[in-house]
Amino acid sequence: MGNSRREFIKNGLTFVSLGMAAPAVLARAAADTAPGGEAAKSSQGKVLVVLQMFGGNDGLNTVIPYTDPLYYQNRPVIGIPRTDVLPISSKIGFHPAMSAMQKLYQQGHLAVVQGVGYPNPNLSHFRSTAIWETADPVSTIVQEGWLGRYFDDDGHLRENPLAGINFGAVMPRTLNSDYGSVVSMQNPATYGFQPIYPMEKNVEVDAFTALYSKGTMASSYDDLVRKTGHRAYTSSEIIHKALRKEQLDDSEAPLGSPSSQTLDAPAYPGGIRGGLSPLAKNLKSVAQLIAADMGTTVFYVSQGGFDTHANQPPTQAQLLQDLSESLAAFYADLKQRGLLDRVMLITFSEFGRRVQQNASNGTDHGTASCLFVMGGRVNGGLHGEYPALDDLDFGNLKFTTDFRDVYATALDEWLGVSSQKVLSGSFKPLRLLA
Amino acid sequence: MSVDVTSREYQQMAHLLRRAGFGADHETIQSLVQKGLKSVVHSLVYETAPDPLDTMLDRMDGEELNYNQAGDLQIWWLNRMVHSPNPLQEKMTLFWHGHFVSAYSKVNNLLMLYRQNQLFRRMGMGNFRDLTQAVSKDPAMIWYLDNQYNRKGHANENYGRELMELFTLGIGHYTEEDVRQNARAFTGWGFNRLTAEYQFNPEQHDDGIKTVLGQTGSWNGNDIVDILMKQPSLPSFICTKLYKFFVSDNASPEDVKPYADIFASSGLKIQPVLEAMFLSPEFYSEKVMWQKFKTPTEFVVDAIRSTGTQVSLRPALFAMRAMGQELFNAPSVKGWDGGVTWINTNTLFARFQFCMQLARMNPENSPMLAAIEQTLLKGEMQTPEDVVDYYATRLLHRRLDDHSREVLVNYLNTNRNGEAEPFQIPTNARTMRAAQLKIHGLMHMVMVTPEFQLV
Secondary structure: HHHHHHHHHHHHHHHHHHHHHHHHHHHHHHHHHOHHHHHHHHHHHOEEEEEEOOOOOOOOOOOOEEOOOOOOHHOOOOOOOHHHHHOOOOOEEEEEEHHHHHHHHHHOOOEEEEEEEEOOOHHHHHHHHHHHHHOOOOOOOOOHHHHHHHHEEEEEOOOOOOOOOEEEEOOOOOHHHOOOEEEEEOOOOHOOOOOOOHHHHHHHHHHHHHHHOOOOOOOOOHHHHHHHHHHHHHHHHHHHHHHHHOOOOOOHOOOOOOOOOOOOOOOOEEEOOEEEEEHHOOOOOHHHHHHHHOOOEEEEEEOOOOOOOOOOOHHHHHHHHHHHHHHHHHHHHHOOOOOEEEEEEEEEOOOEEEEOOOOOOOEEEEEOEEEEEEEEOEOOEEOOOOOOOOOOOOEEEEOOEHHHHHHHHHHHHHHHOOOHOOOOOOOOOOOOOO | OOOOOOOHHHHHHHHHHHOOOOOOEEEEEEHHHOOOOHHHHHHHOOOOOOOOOOHHHHHHHHHHOOOHHHHHHHHHHHHHHHHHHHHHHHHHHHHHHHOOOOOOOOOHHHHHHHHHHHHHHEEEEEEEEHHHHHHHHHHHHHHHOOOHEEEEOOOOHHHHHHHHHHHHHOOOOOOOHHHHHHHHHHHOEEEHHHOOOOEOOOHHHHOEEEOOOOOOOOOOHHHHHHHHHHOOOOHHHHHHHHHHHOOOOOOOHHHHHHHHHHHHHOOHHHHHHHHHHHHHHHHHHHOOOOOOOOOOOOOOOOOHHHOOOOOOOHHHHHHHHHHOOOOOOOOOOOOOOHHHOOHHHHHHHHHHHHHHHHHHHOOOHHHHHHHHHHHHHOOOOOOHHHHHHHHHHHHHHHOOOHHHHHHHHHHOOOOOOEEEOOOOOOOOOOHHHHHHHHHHHHHHHHHHHHHHHHH
């Protein structure tokens, strides 16, 4: 605690002096130089992508125990018929909408972690989400996310002007950090400060950066908004510079223009509202930004709608198909760009669902579920044990793998930091990485 | 009689109108200062002005609104927030909208969502028990939390859980068994698909014995609501949310206790709690004033109200989505997290962009731009500082801090090539045209200031 307070003061002072000296000029200079220098070191490094499936995905109908009679007894209507299941082994298989992920699985770069959960499961969406985000099933006052603590504990990342990027309007708690430079955006191409008239751009940008560069030591809302504005500008400059450099602003590129993607462009799936699905669009942007080499270590994307209390089958099928095809396209995209070995992607959902279906052809909140890990260095296959359907806890599955074991794998063996410190405890990495 | 913008009376009144409503223009604040804080709080809380808006708003912006379009429903409500003579009623409607959440992403019937919104408007300042009883029978809520599928022998727990976790008690004040029993009591509470009205289906109702929160009986949903209302954790749970919404994100049990006591002793009436909040010295203290981020709704409505902008609100809908708040479509049953989560790099850029659109208006659609041009031509402003202060008074209702003021004056005195070039106060139509770029640009930049993000 003493240590972090000292760090805060140090960082705070740096901020103040940077701001007061020559705000606009310095801020621009910082933005101009950032992709080189310190950040470049980690840009050759590894990237973690976290994919949140909000609402509580029904693991039993995602990776299906299709030879277990108890499965069909509990799910007379919504159980997936044995003949429709896409087999993984002689006992379990994927939901029929997941053929693209089945292919990834066969290529050996998709791991299925079974029975993931934690002790004394909580069936509230929000509490359970907070538990996954903070990696703390006990304390309700922890504010920093597990990746936020990773940013804070790694001194190098603190200096990284763009350590983490979340796609979405709201920052997930997983990335909450005391010092890490983490930004939220919806679309990299339009992310930035727009002047009222193009010819006023420079003078408006100078005024904007001057307004936002002066930090104070006071822990006030005014101070927080200034810091966020400063970070917004700096990050947007880095992103646009990097994207220009890599000529990856491909959505605007005319047909037939030379690009790394002219041949065999990965087929990101469409959404129900036309265009790419939001998940596909965001994963496509992640691939672009990884290629742009900005030194960003963590990307965060999400998909919602898994809270299937009623009429689950069509809803979940559509969501799993979107997930499956988006992941396959992302995989292909990374492969084409030669980035596959630098990326590890982990999915999670706050809980699985009740073993027995309810009267409305849906499922109520449950406990353990499966998750997926994907990447060029990922040791594909099945990990952990499938939870027993004949040994339930009030109708819910007993977990077999602690989710913090998955986090420990990512921290110790992928990001190369001590999970002991970040997770405040000792967890055993799984053999997820080759 | 004109009241100085820096005076304590003006600052308190402006603060009250921002928090208990959606802000007000400079002239309104001036005139309400004459009435006094106590009297204004009383009218806000206890008086309801005749409301001509329902009939008017159907054809707002010269276009007919179609209630089968979510965007039109959102515009209908935004217009109410901009124009309603009862701003606190609209603010409380927004509060309940984020508390008893239902969203069109699931409820595929906008008439139901419209009626739920009217329910909040009608009952949102009354008794919490009555409101909770009404919400439990509200078709949009029943649909949103799947209670139409909650049937005898096959309970669907969705409403039974959230009623306790999010709507009345808070997590930790009930057990998983209470959730299961609670769900049984609400079996058979559905709606009629043709009329979109509440319907009780007796053959689907489980009238067996249930034990909920230690009380045993053949409870139905009404009984459950009554049991919940007597739980000791309820008053502080609701008052904590009200405190966070109106006063401060940092709500300690000690901060909330006086209001929870008032709430409990009044028999769960909302009005006395609001009155006490708006009259407390703490509400006007340094740790409260300007110590909150505007919500996207407050941001958009305040920007439109204080500039008087008269245009279609359709662009505001896209802007609000990017700012993280889409009316009638909260991201989850928990509503919007609010507080510091409103501000991140993405939402900040979205705010600036919306202001830029307002600042680009033609003066005929922007009373603020028209007024500043007239004031300039009348010779009432002599220096660039005067121009900056004019906007600050009317958009922020305060003086800018010295640093921000200096930056904005410097902006006026800098040409597009970044060279110093003193801003010429326009005195006629020709020099006005030359100055317009800066006058519009300055309006944008005042709304870009950190100060404008706060409330």
